[in-house]
Amino acid sequence: MNQYDVAVIGSGPGGYVAAIRCAQLGMKTAIIEKYDTLGGTCLNVGCIPSKALLDSSHHYEDAIKHFEEHGIDIPGEIKVNLKQMIARKQDVVDQNTKGIEFLMGKNKIEVYHGMGSFKDATHINIVKDGKTETIEAKNIIIATGSKPSTLPFIKLDKERIITSTEALKLTEVPKHMIVIGGGVIGLELGQVYKRLGAEVTVVEFMDRIIPGMDGALSKELMKVLKKQKMQFNLSHKVKSVERKGKEVIVKADNKKGEEVTFTGDYCLVSVGRRPYTDGLNAEAAGVKLDDRGRIAVNDHLQTNVSNIYAIGDVVKGAMLAHKAEEEGVLVAEVLAGQKPHIDYNLIPGVVYTWPEVAAVGKTEEELKDAGVDYKVGQFSMRALGRARASMDLDGFVKIIADKKTDEVLGVHMIGARCADLIAEGVTAMEFRASAEDIARMSHAHPTYAEAVKEAALAATADRALHA
Ligand code: FAD
Numbered sequence: 424m425n426q427y428d429v430a431v432i433g434s435g436p437g438g439y440v441a442a443i444r445c446a447q448l449g450m451k452t453a454i455i456e457k458y459d460t461l462g463g464t465c466l467n468v469g470c471i472p473s474k475a476l477l478d479s480s481h482h483y484e485d486a487i488k489h490f491e492e493h494g495i496d497i498p499g500e501i502k503v504n505l506k507q508m509i510a511r512k513q514d515v516v517d518q519n520t521k522g523i524e525f526l527m528g529k530n531k532i533e534v535y536h537g538m539g540s541f542k543d544a545t546h547i548n549i550v551k552d553g554k555t556e557t558i559e560a561k562n563i564i565i566a567t568g569s570k571p572s573t574l575p576f577i578k579l580d581k582e583r584i585i586t587s588t589e590a591l592k593l594t595e596v597p598k599h600m601i602v603i604g605g606g607v608i609g610l611e612l613g614q615v616y617k618r619l620g621a622e623v624t625v626v627e628f629m630d631r632i633i634p635g636m637d638g639a640l641s642k643e644l645m646k647v648l649k650k651q652k653m654q655f656n657l658s659h660k661v662k663s664v665e666r667k668g669k670e671v672i673v674k675a676d677n678k679k680g681e682e683v684t685f686t687g688d689y690c691l692v693s694v695g696r697r698p699y700t701d702g703l704n705a706e707a708a709g710v711k712l713d714d715r716g717r718i719a720v721n722d723h724l725q726t727n728v729s730n731i732y733a734i735g736d737v738v739k740g741a742m743l744a745h746k747a748e749e750e751g752v753l754v755a756e757v758l759a760g761q762k763p764h765i766d767y768n769l770i771p772g773v774v775y776t777w778p779e780v781a782a783v784g785k786t787e788e789e790l791k792d793a794g795v796d797y798k799v800g801q802f803s804m805r806a807l808g809r810a811r812a813s814m815d816l817d818g819f820v821k822i823i824a825d826k827k828t829d830e831v832l833g834v835h836m837i838g839a840r841c842a843d844l845i846a847e848g849v850t851a852m853e854f855r856a857s858a859e860d861i862a863r864m865s866h867a868h869p870t871y872a873e874a875v876k877e878a879a880l881a882a883t884a885d886r887a888l889h890a
Pocket residue numbers: 432433434435436437438455456457458462463464465466468469470471473537538539540566567568569587608699701702703734735736737742743744745746747775
């Protein structure tokens with residue numbers, strides 16, 4: 424029987440990063456993945472393919488809407504070739520998953536393909552094509568991730584009533600896509616198909632989209648997406664989803680309790696994701712789950728069984744690839760006897776619509792609730808030379824700082840390239856910068872990053888220079 428210092432179950436960003444860090448630290452490491460390709464949700468049916476389609480559809484939209492103004496004439500009709508778009512996406516996915524295979528080899532990590540399940544606290548059965556192999560490991564890291572969740576009364580047929588997984592490989596552009604859930608995944612994929620020509624209607628239970636992010640971002644994003652002709656129905660409680668031939672009928676109750684009917688040809692159910700522990704047989708190792716079906720862990724991501732850890736989407740906290748990665752590194756370093764730490768307040772959240780939305784730290788609502796005395800500096804993208812040059816005028820940067828100490832408590836932004844810009848907010852907060860610190864740093868001109876400096880200037884004695 425093969426023996427290891429560490430065995431990782433699941434090869435998503437949590438699992439494969441944990442495996443690499445364990446190997447770097449000298450541990451004999453194995454990784455187990457039930458699918459044929461490595462990389463988990465993120466690389467196969469999550470972050471990477473969704474961004475590939477967002478990029479392709481963005482190019483198309485630019486071509487049909489903005490090229491003329493830029494002085495680029497394309498003779499003839501510009502058409503979407505969805506088959507090629509999906510094929511390119513798959514190519515991007517394949518390059519990435521092969522990259523992980525390469526990294527496993529480079530780090531001498533043994534890869535097992537098959538369903539991993541606990542035999543006991545130090546043994547894992549791996550089942551592939553009806554054959555079982557058992558391996559032994561001193562320590563085990565559960566990184567089994569998550570799956571799309573649904574509502575109890577919805578029957579996903581995976582053809583027209585679909586989750587994000589199917590939305591990444593449609594064979595036609597929907598005429599009318601009804602998106603249940605105005606969170607990150609629904610809005611990103613909704614925008615893809617909107618750009619490609621679908622009518623898109625979002626039905627959201629809460630009174631705002633991207634709940635959990637700063638309210639100012641929700642408002643601005645909805646304003647911009649409405650301008651792009653996406654339709655929103657907030658405070659609507661979906662109560663049935665039915666398919667009749669090629670039609671999908673969604674019924675919901677609005678705020679007043681009146682029934683509203685939406686009819687489309689596709690319905691994307693994007694109401695969140697659930698932790699995935701099916702078939703893991705965690706009970707055999709004595710590992711406990713919490714009341715929401717997640718693997719219960721302490722601050723060191725250790726389960727109730729001392730040699731078993733869990734990371735990523737299968738444990739509490741934000742379901743984000745970079746959060747899973749940080750946790751993978753943390754567990755590897757804990758196992759190596761180090762004392763690593765994760766500041767969960769500094770895990771940025773990003774929505775890759777265009778304009779992009781990104782945030783780190785506390786929202787204004789959270790600070791209000793906590794009774795913290797704060798001040799806000801906000802600066803509009805449209806006042807930037809860079810934004811005018813590219814005609815990406817929507818959005819703003821909002822910096823929230825402690826009223827007394829000036830320490831930055833939250834950075835919230837919406838606009839072009841904010842997914843990348845947010846790293847400045849994370850760095851500033853990691854080093855406990857004041858708004859004044861950011862305000863005094865030179866930011867290259869002309870860039871979108873100047874909005875960060877200007878928002879910091881606005882937060883400190885209202886002295887933005889270009890407002
Ligand atoms: P996963 O990536 O889910 O990986 C778990 C792996 O474990 C899977 O490969 C699974 O097959 C395997 N597995 C499960 N059980 C077993 C078993 N018993 N035996 C063997 N293998 C098993 N996050 C971001 O940060 N940025 C984004 O832009 C982003 N976009 C997204 C877009 C979409 C459409 C979706 C669905 C998600 C997106 N996410 C994004 C979320 C991100 O994908 C997850 O947070 C991330 O993949 C979690 O990583 P993980 O390692 O915990 O689990």
